[in-house]
Amino acid sequence: MTTDNNAITNPLEICVAQKGAYPVQVEAGKQYWWCTCGHSSKQPMCDGKHKGSGIKPVSFTPTKSETLYFCGCKQTRTPPLCDGSHNSLK
Numbered sequence: 757m758t759t760d761n762n763a764i765t766n767p768l769e770i771c772v773a774q775k776g777a778y779p780v781q782v783e784a785g786k787q788y789w790w791c792t793c794g795h796s797s798k799q800p801m802c803d804g805k806h807k808g809s810g811i812k813p814v815s816f817t818p819t820k821s822e823t824l825y826f827c828g829c830k831q832t833r834t835p836p837l838c839d840g841s842h843n844s845l846k
């Protein structure tokens with residue numbers, strides 16, 4: 757028997773976690789995983805709920821410590837940060 761590691765076992769649709777950004781105080785050099793599916797309960801970061809869906813989180817490592825605004829609607833064109841796309845959601 758073979759195992760297909762790319763098999764979809766968790767069909768998820770990308771959803772809006774929040775119509776707005778999440779401000780996060782980030783630490784320079786620390787790796788963060790931004791949730792792209794919208795289902796994580798640790799928004800805006802991944803908690804693993806995407807597993808088996810084929811959806812992947814986005815890795816982000818800031819170069820300086822500061823407050824950044826992470827996308828909550830999952831529609832940004834500048835992932836993982838907010839670009840205001842939530843303003844055009846209905």
Ligand code: FES
Binds near residue numbers: 803
């Ligand atoms: S839980 Fe959403 S990308 Fe991991």
